[in-house]
Amino acid sequence: MTTTSTPPVGPASPAAETAPASLLSAARCELGEGPTYDAASNTAWWFDILQRQLFEANLGTGEVKVHALPFRASALAFVDDRRQLLLSDAALVLRDIATGQLQTVIAVEADNPATRSNDARVHPSGTFWVSTMGLQAEPGAGAIYAFRKGILTPLFPGLTIPNAICFSPDGLQGYFTDTPSNRLYRVRLDPATGLPLEPPAVLHVHTGEGGMDGAVTDSEGRIWCAIWGAGRLDVYSPEGRIVRRVAVPARQTSCPVFVGPGFDRLLVTSAFVSMDEAERAADPQHGRTFLIDAGAHGRAEPRVALGGA
Structure with a gap:
């Protein structure tokens, strides 16, 4: 991956805030990831990747369902x-919500059993950025692709743990990280296609505890990034300044998404993978899924365009 570099910008990091938080699901995910929200049905969805489970939560009633999957999905x-x-x-798979019926759309590294899927998000144009990583996080085994008009195009190969995929509200900027590097990248995009116009540049370098994981942008274009191992969300301005830190009840915080009719709450997933018994005891909320009232607003997640339609 060719990049251009800029120094991280901003004053000293703010102290972590404690925002009102509630438990959406007490189920403990070994690797909770990939939350998204559908405003039309007021339902939130997320995965336990390693347990091959898809969670569905009706935010109106609080009912949570768990759907078994025949594969790892993220x-x-x-x-x-x-x-x-x-x-x-191994693929992008169409799922019928009512029946659970699955249909493969296109292979994603199906010929490489040493990798699995990881982070993803839809660009405002309908292009779906998706990523892969090694099963043991082997250096350089992962990549980010763009699914557009039925074609899967490699964007950024040679990554280790691609994460923090998200986009500015106007679709002009894309963001991502390679978690072991703790560098947040920004790349200028064609807003009509969601495809890069130039190499990515370093927007922010995370220092201190934890690693950069999943992220989402709010209505003002700020980037809300889960900090794995630190139990919080860090919030960056579009210029790369860290403007807020918001505590999360579980240490291995993995990914946020804005939910609710007003997109005014954050659903945050977590995980207990790789934690020993003592670490789990010291982190009593490990692996659970939370709703946090952080005083910010998001927006509806775009829908993916199949075949460019």
Whole structure:
């Protein structure tokens, strides 16, 4: 991956805030990831990648359902009111919401059993950025792709743990990280296609405890990034300044998304993978899924365009 570099910008990091938080699901995910929200049905969805489970939460009633999957999956996008596109460990798979029926759309590194899917998010144009990583986080085994008009195009190969994929509200900027590097990258995009116009540049370098994981942008274009191992969300301005830190009840915080009719709450997933018994005891909320009132607003997640339609 060719990049241009800029120094991180900003004053000393702010102290972590404690925002009102509630428990959405007490189920403990070994590797909770990939949350998304459908405003039309007021439902939130997320995965336990390693347990091959898809969670569905009705935010109106509080009911949570768990759907077993025949593969590891890590993210989804809505196609329409009836269908979702799941990112699995070997393909993009169409899922019928009512029946659970699955249909492969296109292979994603299906010929490489040493990798699985990881982070993903839909660009405002309908292009779906998806990523892969090594099963043991082998250096350089991962990549980010763009799914557009039925074609999967490699964007950034040679990554280790691609994460923090998200976009500015106007679609002009894309963001991502390679978690071991703790560098947040920004790349200028064609807003009509969601494809890069130039090499990515370093926007922010995370220092201190934890690693940069999943992220989402709010309505003002600020980037809310889960800090794995630190139990918080860090919030960056579009210029790369860290403007807020918001505590999360579990240490291995993995990914946020804005939910609710006003997109005014953050659903945050977590995980207990790689934690020993003592670490789990010291982190009593490990692996659970939370709703946090952080005083910010997001926006609806775009729907993915199948075949460019």
